[in-house]
């Protein structure tokens with residue numbers, strides 16, 4: 001089933017979910033935690049690999065969405081696809097059906113490899129953790145929150161996308177109230193990068209301490 005993450009068990013490494021809406025700072029926190037030596041699995045990277053590399057995922061998407069979403073390299077034109085799926089929930093569900101089952105398989109493989117190599121803590125950097133996977137598969141969920149206007153401004157500035165694109169993605173994601181309600185810890189990315197480093201470090205320490213682990 002797309003979007004299913006196996007339950008966390010005592011014989012597995014501690015599984016921490018890191019989530020947040022578009023432009024909130026989740027990937028920045030993931031990079032900081034990786035620098036601390038933790039294994040981070042990037043679900044967005046696995047998702048991109050499905051549509052950016054020629055293969056059966058690309059072909060299935062073309063069958064559903066038509067040749068208009070194929071780019072000259074033979075893979076998927078992400079901007080064209082974004083215009084379709086962030087304006088139409090049924091189309092988005094169809095794309096998720098194609099992409100997320102493959103993402104889940106790749107994540108399970110990466111996690112099994114990490115566990116076999118002795119990792120005691122594994123982070124899932126997962127934008128749709130609350131929307132698709134649910135918090136039950138995690139020992140702890142950490143959500144990164146930032147001001148809506150900062151998020152829009154940063155994505156427009158750093159990724160060359162327009163405000164309409166960012167707002168259409170936001171409308172497809174959980175609200176911050178929902179994140180606050182469901183996450184175990186919050187990281188407020190409401191100041192500069194050094195503050196984000198300190199706050200995300202404290203959140204991680206707290207989760208590890210709660211589970212009797214140190215890095």
Ligand SMILES: CC(C)(COP(=O)(O)OP(=O)(O)OC[C@H]1O[C@@H](n2cnc3c(N)ncnc32)[C@H](O)[C@@H]1O)[C@@H](O)C(=O)NCCC(=O)NCCS
Pocket residue numbers: 021022023043044047051078079081082085092095096099100103127128169172173
């Ligand atoms: C529609 C696509 C091609 C647009 O690509 P684009 O380069 O514009 O966006 P990118 O993938 O970098 O994501 C941008 C933002 O949108 C968010 N996002 C992506 N897919 C979704 C979705 N189905 N619902 C809500 N938000 C989404 C991401 O988390 C991120 O915050 C791409 O997002 C995609 O393939 N989405 C479907 C797969 C998916 O759900 N991936 C995310 C979870 S693993």
Ligand SMILES: Nc1ncnc2c1ncn2[C@@H]1O[C@H](COP(=O)(O)OP(=O)(O)OP(=O)(O)O)[C@@H](O)[C@H]1O
Pocket residue numbers: 020021022023024025026027028029044127154155158189190191192193196
């Ligand atoms: N505190 C901050 N001050 C200034 N810029 C920041 C700060 N935090 C993050 N950024 C920048 O904002 C942009 C969005 O951050 P990031 O890529 O970490 O978000 P994200 O939550 O992973 O978003 P997405 O889900 O869309 O991938 C990046 O260009 C990042 O460098």
